[in-house]
Structures are given as C-alpha cells and as structure tokens.
Amino acid sequence: MAPSFVTNGDVAAVKTTPFAGRLASVYSEVQTSRIDHALPVPSVLRSPFKIVDGPASSAAGNPDEIAKLFPNLFGQPSSMLVPNGVDNIGSDQKLKIGVVLSGGQAPGGHNVISGIFDYLQERAPGSTLYGFKGGPAGIMKGKYVELTADYIYPYRNQGGFDMICSGRDKIETPEQFKQAEETAAKLDLDGLVVIGGDDSNTNACLLAENFRSKNLKTRVIGCPKTIDGDLKCKEVPTSFGFDTACKIYAEMIGNVMIDARSTGKYYHFVRLMGRAASHITLECALQTHPNITIIGEEVAAKKLTLKNVTDYMVDVICKRAELGYNYGVILIPEGLIDFIPEVQQLIAELNEILAHDVVDENGLWKKKLTDQSLKLFEFLPQAIQEQLMLERDPHGNVQVAKIETEKMLIQMVETELEKRKQEGSYKANFKGQSHFFGYEGRCGLPTNFDASYCYALGYGAGALLHSGKTGLISSVGNLCAPVEEWTVGGTALTSMMDVERR
C-alpha cells in the first residue's frame, strides 16, 4: 500500500559529490511502477495538428490599464490545437527552449517538463531544452542544465521540483530584465516556459512583453501551477497539483477521523494549506465529511468575527456532547485570520502602536486601540496576545503567518467551553489536538489526473512556442471528459488579468 521513497544525491548525512540528478535504480517499488506508467494523452496530441486562433481578447477587468501595461500583447487571441492531417507547425525548425519552475512545489511539475521535452523530440527533432536552476534566479544568473532523455527519465510521473529546483525570485526591474535578455541571447533561446502561480504568470507576461517590445525572438509561455487551486478561469479549469495535494491531505484527514472515532475523546483541529483561498479546505471537506469546516471566503462574506467562529464551533461541540459524542475533526484554512475583518483591523492598529509607542507593562498603550480592537485583543488567549505583541518582521509588522491558527482556536474553544461548563450548558470534557498538513502534500507522487494534465500542459506549451506564440498560458480543457477528449491550447495571459489596488 503505502510506498517508501528514495532520493539520491544527498541521502547520506554529508555527501562529497556535487549535485546529481535522481537515480531510478535506487527507487522504491511504487516509484518504479509510476515511472513506466503509460500516460493517456489527449487524442489531438497523438496526430498531426495545427493551431487555430480565436477572436481578439480583452482583460478580466480594467482593459484600458492592462492595454497600457502590455501594449504589444494586449488583445491577442487565444489559440487551440486542432487535428490537421499534416504536421506543419514551425515545419522543420530546430528550437532552443528554456524551462523554469517558479514558487512553491506542486505535484506534476516534472511532467510538464517531460511534456515539453517529448514535444521537441517528436515534433522538432534536434531541438534543445534547458532547465534553469533554482527558479527565475537561474535565468538571471544564467544557471541552467541541458535536459536530456537520460536526465529526465527518472523524474517522469514523480513528485517534487528537484529536477531543476524552484525559487521565488521575480524578474521585474530593468536590471533584471536585462539579465534575462542576456541569458536568452547567450543561449539563443527561441522560447521560455514559466511554470508557476498567478504572480509567476504575471511575471511571465511582463517578460513576454519585454522581449517583444525589443523585437527579441524569445517567446514566453506560462503553465498554471499551484496546489491552492486558485489560479483558474474558463479556459484554465484548474491549476496542477491541487488534485494530488487534496487527495494526500484527505487521506491523512480520513486517518485522523477514524482515529478520533476510535478513541472517542479528542477534537482534532487540522490547519490546511491555502492562504489566499480555502479551496483545499473545501475540497478536503467534500472528500472526507469532517464535523466542522471553516471556509475563509464564507467568513469574509458573512463578515464573521473571531467570536462568531468560536461560538459556531462551541455550539456544535456542545450539541454533539449532548448526544454523547466528545470527539471530532475540524478543518481550518491556513489563511483564516486574513479573512476576518476585525483581526485585520486589530493587527493594523497594533502595527501602528508598536511602531511609535513604548509598550509599557501597565498596558496604557491599550488605550490607543479602538473599542472593537481592544475587545478582540482581550478576547484572545494570553499566548496569542503575546505573539501579537512580540513577534514582528523586519518591517515592524506582526507576523500573522506565525500564528498557529489551529492552536489559537483550540484555546479559544477551551475558554468558551469552560464558561459554558460553569453556566451548566456543557458537561463533557474537551481535549484538542492540533495538526498542520502542508509540506506532506506538495511533493507527493502526482495522481493520474495531475500526471496526464501536466504532460498535456507541457506538450501544448511546446507546440505554442513552436508556432511562434508568446504571452499565452498553456490551457488544457474539457477535463471532466476522458483524457482522450481533452482540449489543448493557449489563453492570452492579458485576458486573465485585472488591476489590483493595494
């Protein structure tokens, strides 16, 4: 059932050899069985195809401003691969393509690269694929590796981003654009595939615009990656990694649920990844049916306070206690706090106070808080109060990310239940257990869905570059149908954009 994983290259405590790729020869049984797993492929990718453009595009919002930001790309059509009979994209041109992984890991990244590689092998023989190492910084510093069949093979259908590793740098200043241009010129790059989330794809579009504005030949295609599942639109029905990550978390949650039910004495508070969106939490809830699920977007839409959220949990816990159930599982999105308006307000006020005032032991500084924020502050458990007062980032801001929301909620539920106990409306015993499921889900073996989806994204990206496209995001659609019927194309990145005011 459960497999074990073996990596190599840095397995020993200290290695004296330099970085090396993986060795399939030391793989576990399950890793080996996945490498040679025959992926189903959209039927359009199995035959000769041509690229058909759609109508001119606009933007998701504020088209005038987007048009100003991307004068060379704005309005360009989306494209679709359709069966042709004769394979005439880019004819017999040999390509030099770069690929880069940007941001947090998501299962399937290696398959995007395999898809690009196979496109080049099959449809543009003699082409070269370079992998930029360590994310966009690899482009700026010119750190790359040439990706060969042997190099790629052990990573097929495998998790992780370690084939070329990732990073969170951005290419945004004139100096950085210049570095990217130099690398593109040095490698004579016809194209670049940027695999990343919403920020990275915005960056890819800026890069595409920059290259085009200077009449450089390097074209840029994005790929939608984030386990959070919040990079999507009509043409991009989902981002890759979400499916695998949710299934890994759901399995862990399922195990904890059965544990809770078997023991009968713990409430497990499980925090799940997803800062800006609660999609992972929602999907995991749909897969496992926990006792309570908090969705950040709902909390924001209903303008709930922290007290509201706590009371909701406590009400359910009390009702379950009346029925003899003193256990359960509660799912919480990582970004919950960011969805609660009053918490944001309190933090803003605290940042202001901490920046300008001496925080005295007598608590005189508290008088500077608004009534509502003071009330909330006093409502918070001691440990959280301290965390809010003590831990600041280099810019003097409270580090919200460091607050362990699940532990905070356990403390608040405990306090409220104690109150109800004294009032006589709760008679049981509450024991909370906290969990954070995050890193375990970002590098798991991709599911069949993510493996096929990523391969098609990569193969399609190759085709788009080969046909001279730039500023598109690789788009695979009709995903509810069998893989054979999936559509493959590219969507204008500018058409997905809006202007965000901060």
Added chain:
Amino acid sequence: MAPSFVTNGDVAAVKTTPFAGRLASVYSEVQTSRIDHALPVPSVLRSPFKIVDGPASSAAGNPDEIAKLFPNLFGQPSSMLVPNGVDNIGSDQKLKIGVVLSGGQAPGGHNVISGIFDYLQERAPGSTLYGFKGGPAGIMKGKYVELTADYIYPYRNQGGFDMICSGRDKIETPEQFKQAEETAAKLDLDGLVVIGGDDSNTNACLLAENFRSKNLKTRVIGCPKTIDGDLKCKEVPTSFGFDTACKIYAEMIGNVMIDARSTGKYYHFVRLMGRAASHITLECALQTHPNITIIGEEVAAKKLTLKNVTDYMVDVICKRAELGYNYGVILIPEGLIDFIPEVQQLIAELNEILAHDVVDENGLWKKKLTDQSLKLFEFLPQAIQEQLMLERDPHGNVQVAKIETEKMLIQMVETELEKRKQEGSYKANFKGQSHFFGYEGRCGLPTNFDASYCYALGYGAGALLHSGKTGLISSVGNLCAPVEEWTVGGTALTSMMDVERR
C-alpha cells in the same frame, strides 16, 4: 493513487441517530477494493489441524517472582498448530467468546476480530462473538455488542478501532476483577481475546490467572498490538500495526524530503511516535535515508547529553553548508528526552523544587539545582525553560510529553549555529520547520502484511481458546517467508515476563 476515506454514523456536524457501525455502501473506491481483497492465509489454517504443546516454560527474568505472581499459569508450555487430517479441537462445542481492544489504535485491529469470527464460523459453528465496547471498561461495565457477519463485513481490511472502539482502563483491583467475573458469568463466556500492547497483555495474564485461580471457565488469550513495535520476542517477531504505521510515516517523510530538496532552504525536524522505543524512527530512517536520525536507545547507551545531540546536528548542518546544501530532514523519536539521563535528572530536581519551594522571580530557587542541572537548564531555550517551570500535571510533575522536542531542538540548533556564525565557522542561513507525524499513522488502511498477520493472529486465538488454552499470546511466526508458510500458535505470557523495578 491517494484515496479518500468516508466513515458514517457521525459524519454530519450533529447527528440525531445513535451510534451505528460503518456502511460499506458509502465507502471510497480504495476502501471498497480493500474489503474484498482476498487475504492469503497460512496453509496450516486452511486444513484440519491439531494443537501440539512444547516443553514447560520459564520467564524472561526473575522466574521465582513471576511464579509467585502467576501460580496457576507459570511454567505452562507454548503451543503450535500443526496439520492433522482430522479437525478435532474442541469437537462440536459451541463457544461464547468476547473480544476487547485495549490502548492506542494500530492498523489491523479489525482483522484480528475478523479472524476470530471466521474461526468460530468455520470451526465452531453456532458460536457467539461479543465485542466489548470502549476497551477494558466495556468488560467491567458489561457494555458489549454481538458481532455478526453483517456487522463485521464493512471493517474487513480497514483501519481504525471503531468497530468496538478502544480504551486505556485496566482491570487490576479486586473490585475490578469482580466486575469482570460478573460480566463473564452473565455472558457465559468461554473465552476472551485481549488485543493490546505490553501493559494490556500483562493485564490479560493477570485476568487469566484470576479466572483460573477461581476455577472459572473463561480463558484469556492476548494478541500483540502496538505501532511502536516494541512488544516482541522470539515467538512474537513483531506487533501488528508497526508495518503500516512506518510505511505511512515513510511516505510522508519521503514527500517532505523531496520538498526539502526542491526548495533547498529548510531543515525539517520530524518527530515520530514511539515514547519508550525508537523502532518507528529507525525503520522510517531505513526506508527513507534522511540526513540525520536520532535513536533514543543510542543516546542512552552512549550517555549523550542534550548538548552532544545538538552539536552532532550542528556539525552535520555545517558540513553540509560547506558543500552548498542548506536543507535536510532530521528524524527524532517522540521519547528522545526520556532517553537523556541529564534531562531526567533535571526534571526530577525541578519536580522536587516546584513541590516545596516558592519559585521567585529572582531565580533564587535555581541555587537548589545541582551544578549539572543548572547548566542544562540555562542551556535550554527560554520557551522550554518556561514550559518546564509552568506546566505541571495534577501530581505536580513536569509534563514532559507536552514538550515539543522537535521545536526545542530547532531552537537549540539555531542558537548554536548563531554562535558558530559569529566565530566564522558557519556562513549559511538556517531555517527549521517542525512536524509531528503521529495520529495519521494509527488508523490507516492496514498493509497487506498487517492485514494477513492480524487475520492469522485472530484465527489462531480462536483455535487456542477452542482447545482450552489460557494465558497465551497468539503467535504467528516465520514472517519472512510467504504467508502460506507462516506458523501459528500461542506463547505462554508468563514466559515473556520479567519484574520491572520502578
């Protein structure tokens, strides 16, 4: 790949129906596929067999004292099932058997019960199996459910203990023995199977001795259960659940290792279950090859201090930094602190001080610590110092279990690396991430090994009871061979015992 799990009976936030078993009709695909998984069975269980006794037994240590504690059981032989040709165990006697789950969950518990049930169905038709609910307390309170084919079916090859749930009570006082006798008499029990760890099996033996001393017909057979893997001897090569739990943890560790390698900037400190033994940590290390593994038994044998352990980690981290690797995975057993003699000493002294002295802000109380303990105390991070001073259990003892060892080690490594940075011997940046892998592993779907092993343990327990045995632990051996060649029998519980001085 990764499955989702569905339980029923308490899936909604609040249910108005009373406790019900699981419904296989709402199972996920993977759960369904496991239910009907055809288990291989030791060949001796597929044909008529008889039971053959071995020579008289002794004890693991202090046989004279064990003999005094168990006058009616001490010295009894172990037994082995051997093929016979005619099935003559207990002839056509109908049995009334009880089964109880004791202590923490371990994958496979449901299959032990399936094995007992199938034995009764196949070899003693017309027999009845009762499941005591909520652990040994169910015996004392007479809380039970009759286990039928329909009731058991959805739990076959499934994780969890929720078929009848578990508990940690012990039957040890004269009053409690009397309650157990009353329940046994009321249900006219011929036998009882106790599925548990070392404590529970000791308790099972006391119960067997008690029943026999009073000439009561109820016989008691134990089964070796603990994911910790520390209940074993020659005849009991492993306890069930260890195999599954280690594979679940190893998969999670493998994912985190690939994440560490892909990101290249975090050291992940993973605490694993296992308080009294580091077997899980060792097995997971063998399966995944982390960068550093701390084994409690080694730390104790080498009489290492906390500073030694920290330095060891810091040395490796520095050497890896020199080679350009600033990431890694470190495995730590849950019980590490209990293995460090100086920490035990410090805690004993603190307990003494906290019980008798006023802990003043000036720290005068510290003068009561021995030099060594004071040095260690001052070496500990502030947060741990506070934890040691503030949190005491109802008996006034420091709650060692509440100390998050992995977080403590991160802080200590941070401090030491900072020192080396100032000295110039470390130039990189250290970022620690903490994990505790525990509850996710206790209720997973049992591996093929645990599923077959547990089924054989249960089936064998049925045979032992049917043939009139008591005070044995069900023993399945030759486990490295294919399942068909496994041996099945029972080992005298007294032969595994020693006297522990506390």
